[in-house]
Amino acid sequence: MSVHAQAQAQAQAPTAAAQATRAAIIDTAERLYRTLGYQKTAVADIARALRMSPANVYRFFPSKAAITQAIAARILDGLEAAAWAVARGPGSAPDRLRALFRLLQEQTLALFFDQRRMHDMVAAALTEHWGIVAAHIGEIDAAFRHIVADGQAAGVFAAIDADEAARMMHGACVLFTHPILVQECQDTKDLPQMAARMAEFCLRALRPDC
């Protein structure tokens, strides 16, 4: 390692430690939101759980809202990575569409069902961090569009506007993927089947024109 590289590594060492602390704060905050509740969790609680001072937490995040934003971004990043893995995966375009409907339904249920304490955090994210949510919606739309375009290239889907088809299919998923609806839902056992049925209905819309 050159002297220059050593100096660089030393300069980056605090950054790596800082990233670990940031991650620990996000982990702890998310755990407290899920157990104690979003509204009831104060920065002081997060600091206490980490055996650090609130002032130290504030060195990394200027506010509880900034922590919430980081949690929301991490959850949504994970969802997007999983969606792209399906969209770019093997299998026919129709089968990948079916898998994407299923994935979105399963992930939402896993993230938010029986996690009613997350309701307030989701509501806060929807109102205070709408930019992040809107970007997420756009990213999932793009994964749908990728599959539609693949199916059109393979001749199995009609040559309709792929953006529009993607937007409508993702819109139709709201029924079983919107965290607030899933949290309010009384019959989550029906949601997997609902996702599968909606996928088949949407695939009919993509049939090539006669």
Added chain:
Amino acid sequence: MSVHAQAQAQAQAPTAAAQATRAAIIDTAERLYRTLGYQKTAVADIARALRMSPANVYRFFPSKAAITQAIAARILDGLEAAAWAVARGPGSAPDRLRALFRLLQEQTLALFFDQRRMHDMVAAALTEHWGIVAAHIGEIDAAFRHIVADGQAAGVFAAIDADEAARMMHGACVLFTHPILVQECQDTKDLPQMAARMAEFCLRALRPDC
């Protein structure tokens, strides 16, 4: 009028008066829910606005929950009547479907947008009076099914399961008709176009098979 009929009319007179009082209680409660807020409105407030005693209100409704249920039922009855008027109205089956998508979107917006105070009442209806909401969903499904069956009889829609197609189309409407989502929505100006686009996408699913 026969003596018997007169006796009957007299016996019914209190019932008509009772119905008028019931309606006045529901009207007043709904107005207070929309202005003061659902949580903040007590039976005592409703009684005071009507210049009657709380005990008199309780003669007609055993609880605030019973009043809420009556309000929810009345709102949903109005929506259902409007949906059936579209479903049984003139015009081709595709045009009636477009009109039903539009109606559901417009009615939800009119009933719940800028009425954030109604949020708690809707949430209460969804949890405490789910039976009424489920019956309403079934009724709107039936209006969709009526149009699908008409279109199938006319040969313009594919001979698929009409129940299933109706259920999926109504499910796709959740995006722009669920009161909680519409209340959370940041861009309600886009909702009419979203309803129109979703109608066209769903109509593609109904195209006859080649």
